[in-house]
Amino acid sequence: MSDLLWQKDGVRVDAQIMAFLAGSDVLLDRELLPYDIEASKAHAEGLGRIGLLSAQETADLLRELDVLAADVADGRFVLDDRYEDGHSAIEARLTERLGDTGRKIHTGRSRNDQVLVASRLWLKNRLQQVHAICRDIAAVCLARADSDPALPMPGYTHLQRAMVSSTAMWQAGYAEAFIDNALRARQALDWIDANPLGTAAGYGVSLPLDREHTTQALGFARVQLNPIYAQLSRGKFEIAAIDALGAAMLDLRRLAWDLSLFTTGEFGFVGLPAEYTTGSSLMPNKRNPDVVELLRASYAPVAAARSEIEHLLSLPSGYHRDLQYSKGSLIHAFGHGLAALALVPPLLARMEWRADKMRAAIDDGMYATDRAIELAGQGLPFREAYKQAAEQPLPQHGADPEASLAARVSPGAAAALGLEMLKSRLSDL
Structure with a gap:
């Protein structure tokens, strides 16, 4: 591991303790590193605007940060256990290339506001993806409700046959659900769209940082002004984002439940695309709706992530190392949730209704x-x-x-x- 940013002379670094402290941060920070680099560029520009960096130093830092971003994107630079985390990797790379100029990048900031701004930018991107996929799901449902024949099908309450319904009504119902889910994602994005960069370790710094510039440069809607609140918002904003994702996953769970029932031999209302099913390792007669079943289960890791972060927030004000564990929960929730949602539009577009089976079930x-x-x-x-x-x-x-x-x-x-x-x-x- 490279030199630690916080290393003091005469203090021995214990490898076992360091492994515990670092945890899986290096792997998780691979997700956040492009956003950390983007925020570092804005920070360097801000330091230049208040005279702490010369025009040449600013230009050198921006150039090397661009090179690093390209190397990360192309796989030429991979964050690994040479570094404590993504923040130290950025500073080590800049110092290697620029010497003392590279060491100036951390002036006026802390790893606390670094992780806040990188994770905030990452969250904005992921909520934009949730918004887009929910719109796609709604669009597919509306297109089929509009263009397909409105086939009669049983409507159920308590899993008992209740009233005559139609495939168009079923599809329109999920269309409206995912329109609301897209709206929920956009509202969550609007709520968390605040720039924490410049709040440092939670108490500000003795520099006239140009926070309006970094806010505009990073595409935030507003400054998150108070440094103490910036720390208080960590976890709180993540939960708001997970709640927006969770709303979509709850509807996905119910949609998957419907399809799980409708594809059984007892119902037989729906035929799935072949690639959304798998065979049995023992029974030659079986095609199992495994994808649908895993879509049905996909709310669980999202809910678990929310619960884990909520439990971490039993803390007083200020930064606490406990919050490191929120990073893995957040990344896992959105990684799993987005992967599940992305499978839904083609599934809904290509599944087949079986009119004869549905009509026969109407008594x-x-x-x-x-x-x-x-x-x-x-x-x-x-x-x-x-x-x-x-x-x-x-x-x-x-x-x-x-x-x-x-x-x-x-x-x-x-x-x-x-x-x-x-x-x-x-x-x-």
């Missing part, structure tokens, strides 16, 4: 609510209509699922899906 009892509403519309008190429909469930149109769907005219129901309204909401995102 006479599923028209009873239509009959009760029909009788109430003729002036019968609803409770009397309810009793009569329980005994004679078929409405005037008989056991006709298309007629049942056509009569469902309340806004959002099968005959009034409001797809144009949903498309407008989606386009506004």
Whole structure:
């Protein structure tokens, strides 16, 4: 490991203790390193603007940071256990290339605001990805609801057959869910879009740092002003971002549950693309919906990450090393969640509805609510209509699922899906 940024003369570094302190930081910081480099460029520019770096020193630092960013992107520089973390790797590289000029990069900042700003930039990027994928899922659902035949299918409550529904209504329901999830991601992004760079170790520094410049250079909407609050927000902002991801994962879990049921032999409503299934190692007759089942399970690591970070925040104000453990939880949650969500648009676009199976599952009892509403519309008190429909469930149109769907005219129901309204909401995102 290279020289430690905080090393003091005469203090022995114990390898076992250092391994515990570093943990998996070097591996995790590979995710954050491009953002740490980006923030270092803004910081160098800021130091130049207040006269702590000469124009030449600033230009040299910016050039070498660009070279390092390119080397990281191309795989020529890989963060490894030569370094304590990504921050020390950046400073070591700049010092190797520029000598004392490289050592000036840390003036007026701390590893505390370095990790805050790098993780904040990383989070903004990941929330933008959540927003984009949720929009994609909603768009696929709306396209199929609009263009496919609106096939009758059973609607369920308590996993019991309840009323006649349609594939278009099912797809429109998930479209609206993921429109809301995209909105939730955008709102979380707006909330955390604050620049902590320049708050140092949580108490500011004796320099007139140009924080407005770094805020604009890094694309933040505002300065996170108070250094103490910058530290208080660590974990809090991460939880807000995970909550936005979690909202999408909750809907994904329910969608995957639907598909898990609909693909069983007992239902048979849906056929999955072949690559979304796997075979059994023992039973030659089996094709298993393993991808759907793992999509169903994918909320778990996101929820676990939220819980772990929440438990870490049982702390007083100021920075505490406990917060190091929030990094792994956050990166794992978004890595897993985004990978799962990315599989959904092609799955929904290519799955096949089996009209004959769905129609065969619609029994006479599923028209009873239509009959009760029909009788109430003729002036019968609803409770009397309810009793009569329980005994004679078929409405005037008989056991006709298309007629049942056509009569469902309340806004959002099968005959009034409001797809144009949903498309407008989606386009506004």
